Amino acid sequence: MGRLPHLCSLTARRELLGPRLGTANAVHFGAVLPLLTLRCIIRLGCCLLALLLAATPLSRAQGLRAGVARVDITPPAGLPLQGYGGSERTATGTRDPLFARILVLEAGAARLALVDLDLIATFEPPYLDRLRAATRQDVPYLLVAAIHTHSGPPLIPGLSPAPQDWESQAVGQVGRAIHEAASHLVPARLGVGYGVAYIGHNRLLHHRDGEVTWLEPNWTGMPTAPLDPTVVVVRVDSADGAPLAILANYACHPVIYGPDSRLYSSDFPGVMASVVEKAFGNHPLCFFLQGGDGDINPNFAVTPLQQGAVELCERTGAELGGIVAQVARRIQTEAEAQPSLRFAMDYLTFGPRWDRRQWEAEEPRNAKIIELGTQPEYRLPVTTVLIGQRIAIAAMPGEPFVDFQMQWRARCPVRDCLFLGYTNGYFGYFPTLRAATWGGYGASHPSTVVEVGAGEQMLNQALIRAYEMLGRLKALPEDLHP
Numbered sequence: 001m002g003r004l005p006h007l008c009s010l011t012a013r014r015e016l017l018g019p020r021l022g023t024a025n026a027v028h029f030g031a032v033l034p035l036l037t038l039r040c041i042i043r044l045g046c047c048l049l050a051l052l053l054a055a056t057p058l059s060r061a062q063g064l065r066a067g068v069a070r071v072d073i074t075p076p077a078g079l080p081l082q083g084y085g086g087s088e089r090t091a092t093g094t095r096d097p098l099f100a101r102i103l104v105l106e107a108g109a110a111r112l113a114l115v116d117l118d119l120i121a122t123f124e125p126p127y128l129d130r131l132r133a134a135t136r137q138d139v140p141y142l143l144v145a146a147i148h149t150h151s152g153p154p155l156i157p158g159l160s161p162a163p164q165d166w167e168s169q170a171v172g173q174v175g176r177a178i179h180e181a182a183s184h185l186v187p188a189r190l191g192v193g194y195g196v197a198y199i200g201h202n203r204l205l206h207h208r209d210g211e212v213t214w215l216e217p218n219w220t221g222m223p224t225a226p227l228d229p230t231v232v233v234v235r236v237d238s239a240d241g242a243p244l245a246i247l248a249n250y251a252c253h254p255v256i257y258g259p260d261s262r263l264y265s266s267d268f269p270g271v272m273a274s275v276v277e278k279a280f281g282n283h284p285l286c287f288f289l290q291g292g293d294g295d296i297n298p299n300f301a302v303t304p305l306q307q308g309a310v311e312l313c314e315r316t317g318a319e320l321g322g323i324v325a326q327v328a329r330r331i332q333t334e335a336e337a338q339p340s341l342r343f344a345m346d347y348l349t350f351g352p353r354w355d356r357r358q359w360e361a362e363e364p365r366n367a368k369i370i371e372l373g374t375q376p377e378y379r380l381p382v383t384t385v386l387i388g389q390r391i392a393i394a395a396m397p398g399e400p401f402v403d404f405q406m407q408w409r410a411r412c413p414v415r416d417c418l419f420l421g422y423t424n425g426y427f428g429y430f431p432t433l434r435a436a437t438w439g440g441y442g443a444s445h446p447s448t449v450v451e452v453g454a455g456e457q458m459l460n461q462a463l464i465r466a467y468e469m470l471g472r473l474k475a476l477p478e479d480l481h482p
Contacts, residue, residue: 064339065106066188066236067181068245068285073170074098074264075153080160082120083150087259095263096270098152100174101287103245104181107341113139113178116287117146118266121155121426124162127171134175138182141343146422147290149254151265158372187239191333192416195231195323199316200252202227203297204440212440217301228402232418233324237333243284246276248324249418251291251402256313258302271317279325291419292405294429294442342386342469346461347379351451373449381424382458384465393418394462397425403432404455413466430455
């Protein structure tokens with residue numbers, strides 16, 4: 001900005017501003033105004049307006065803004081496929097591309113990028129740090145989540161080494177896509193709707209005698225519990241009502257394709273996203289935000305290709321996509337009068353679930369798995385987001401059981417709640433305390449590495465943060481407040 005125009009005489013400016021700032025030298029405009037000419041007043045007003053516009057850029061004065069981007073991060077053929085123990089799989093090609101979808105939201109001075117990856121887990125910690133560093137100028141807050149497809153490259157520690165050349169390239173692609181989304185923000189408005197889908201079941205079948213057995217697949221659709229059929233749909237529109245992004249939050253493992261499949265695929269979430277996008281003329285991006293699916297499988301889980309896995313995946317994705325599209329059409333988005341965006345990522349430290357010496361005595365040949373599963377401590381990031389006063393997101397870095405999703409919705413202090421797993425890291429399964437006592441895969445298994453009760457503590461931390469963001473937890477005792 002150039003030099004300020006001359007306002008009025010030096011004497012008038014001194015009398016207007018006073019010799020010093022402060023309450024002892026409050027300005028009395030009634031005494032000063034007679035000294036100012038009409039031209040001086042007009043010039044003063046113009047200058048103050050210019051200063052106001054310079055101090056409050058137009059980009060920060062438009063309320064909520066949003067931008068989207070998508071990038072294909074499908075690896076080359078020849079990399080290992082991860083997701084099924086004891087199965088040595090190598091990708092021979094691509095059934096459907098693996099995407100990274102990005103939604104950037106801005107409210108006031110706060111910006112958040114939601115990155116949704118068609119992968120089994122998020123990028124490894126060093127690569128997540130690299131992504132944060134590369135995008136910090138564009139977006140201070142980063143929420144990176146994975147859909148958890150079992151038809152993607154290896155990113156879960158301890159099973160197969162991650163392909164670092166591809167991972168480095170993918171992080172670069174995602175960083176550029178975040179920059180693209182942040183560079184094309186438009187005024188936006190939000191709306192939330194709900195649906196119900198019964199495409200999955202609880203894969204840990206509890207019997208009256210206390211035994212827990214594995215249920216995969218569930219061809220008859222027999223009801224199992226606990227199960228959360230809720231589909232939460234968030235619609236993000238531009239100011240004219242055109243949809244920019246549709247977010248679908250649901251809990252179910254993307255494992256229709258089993259160990260006989262050798263092709264990269266986003267499984268049923270990819271089909272769902274395609275169905276929703278086509279329903280809206282391919283204008284918005286559709287995101288699948290994986291929920292608390294630690295004990296939830298699709299009814300047609302791990303179907304062999306010869307038994308119709310392709311058709312069943314298409315059917316499952318189309319069913320969920322139809323529900324999401326129907327809900328999204330009914331949503332009436334609104335522009336908030338005072339939009340806000342709050343973000344917190346807290347690190348909680350936990351011990352290991354298992355005793356290393358006892359485990360090594362029982363299985364001396366599994367030294368590598370035992371080492372990963374019995375680290376002295378684990379630092380887990382718990383992410384909480386509050387959009388305005390009505391949308392709250394809690395996210396855990398692994399595979400939480402579905403009970404946590406239902407507890408978050410029941411206890412969250414705002415109306416609309418999203419619960420995400422596989423976010424900002426991966427640290428195995430998080431069973432509830434009760435599930436841990438029952439046992440079964442994910443509840444009492446080598447892939448459950450963090451101490452019992454970690455899920456409960458992370459959920460409580462997210463609840464505390466949500467209440468703090470709402471101003472309902474104070475920093476001082478209430479009898480000290482005036």
